[in-house]
Amino acid sequence: xxxxxxxxxxxxxxxxxxxxxxxxxxxxxxxxxxxxxxxxxxxxxxxxxxxxxxxxxxxxxxxxxxxxxxxxxxxxxxxxxxxxxxxxxxxxxxxxxxxxxxxxxxxxxxxx
Amino acid sequence: xxxxxxxxxxxxxxxxxxxxxxxxxxxxxxxxxxxxxxxxxxxxxxxxxxxxxxxxxxxxxxxxxxxxxxxxxxxxxxxxxxxxxxxxxxxxxxxxxxxxxxxxxxxxxxxxxxxxxxxxxx
Numbered sequence: 552x553x554x555x556x557x558x559x560x561x562x563x564x565x566x567x568x569x570x571x572x573x574x575x576x577x578x579x580x581x582x583x584x585x586x587x588x589x590x591x592x593x594x595x596x597x598x599x600x601x602x603x604x605x606x607x608x609x610x611x612x613x614x615x616x617x618x619x620x621x622x623x624x625x626x627x628x629x630x631x632x633x634x635x636x637x638x639x640x641x642x643x644x645x646x647x648x649x650x651x652x653x654x655x656x657x658x659x660x661x662x663x
Numbered sequence: 664x665x666x667x668x669x670x671x672x673x674x675x676x677x678x679x680x681x682x683x684x685x686x687x688x689x690x691x692x693x694x695x696x697x698x699x700x701x702x703x704x705x706x707x708x709x710x711x712x713x714x715x716x717x718x719x720x721x722x723x724x725x726x727x728x729x730x731x732x733x734x735x736x737x738x739x740x741x742x743x744x745x746x747x748x749x750x751x752x753x754x755x756x757x758x759x760x761x762x763x764x765x766x767x768x769x770x771x772x773x774x775x776x777x778x779x780x781x782x783x784x785x
Contacts, residue, residue, distance in 0.1 A: 584767065586767060588768065588771070590771070592708070599758060599775040599777055599778055600708060600760075600772075601775070602773050605773070606769075611773065641707075643707065643708055645772070647768065651710075651713070651723075652710050652722070652724050652725070653713075655709070655710070656707075658708070
């Protein structure tokens with residue numbers, strides 16, 4: 552199974568400052584169709600997960616443009632250009648290429 | 664508006680059984696794979712099982728194989744998870760989430776239910 556390793560596991564950021572979370576995969580996440588099925592989710596305290604980014608860099612509807620995803624192959628990054636208080640929560644990357652099983656990263660807790 | 668509403672959770676003794684349900688609305692349920700994901704208290708997300716649109720393909724996490732069965736009723740827009748021989752380590756919030764409807768999967772895990780708590784304890 553693919554192993555996704557996120558870093559850091561915890562992040563304390565001042566409002567207005569940038570934040571960056573890395574997700575490294577034990578295997579390339581490029582699928583046979585040429586797409587890379589790497590996703591990012593946000594889970595605010597007490598809430599269900601919410602998809603932020605699909606296929607590396609595509610932002611979901613309603614997701615602020617301060618969130619961006621990038622990367623290729625085995626190395627991926629979620630960036631928040633200017634952190635806001637509402638961004639507090641845990642962020643997960645997920646592999647949708649080598650399923651089953653779908654694999655999530657350990658999660659990165661973002662605090663203000 | 665897409666909605667996924669889980670039900671059927673609760674407290675169950677070790678070795679017991681529970682059937683979770685997920686009622687879907689606001690989209691063409693029969694067009695989507697569907698998935699269950701769980702989250703143990705204070706822990707991360709873990710994929711549990713998924714099922715193809717017509718129920719012809721089902722996949723399970725290794726730790727629950729032989730103890731869990733995913734199913735669906737497209738006429739009722741409902742997804743189910745039958746869990747047997749439950750263990751303390753199955754204690755978690757269980758979420759249903761919408762999965763792929765087509766090639767390239769733009770909609771994989773784009774909507775989630777509110778989650779339902781399953782507690783396995785004597």
